[in-house]
Amino acid sequence: MLAMLAQSEETISIDPAAANAVGAAAAGVVGIWVFLWIVLVIAALLGLILWIWAIIDVSKREFANPQDKTTWLIVLIVGFVVGLSLIAAIIYLAAGRKKGTMSGTGNTESQTPPQA
16 A cells, blocks of 8 residues: 555646635735724724713713713713723713803803903
8 A cells, every 4th residue: 555655646736826816815805804903993092082082071061960970970981891982972972061061161261351
């Protein structure tokens, strides 16, 4: 049996065009994955920035009902813990932000009368 194996010399030939096609397809798949990872990282960073902005906005606003501020802070923090920080921030910025008013910090133009 060893003699038969030693006698059979088969050569494997690879078509260069097929090898190039496989390499190009692999490069395309890797390129798509890299692109998707970049999009995912950018979306995550934008979500984090939006969530931080919402937390800062809640802490600076004055609400008619003091429990509203606590409620929005809890919603934003719980949203962050369960992985829905972007959705919680969008909900606050769309609905809750309208209910509060900014406190007097930073707005000095409305506090001083105009000089004649």
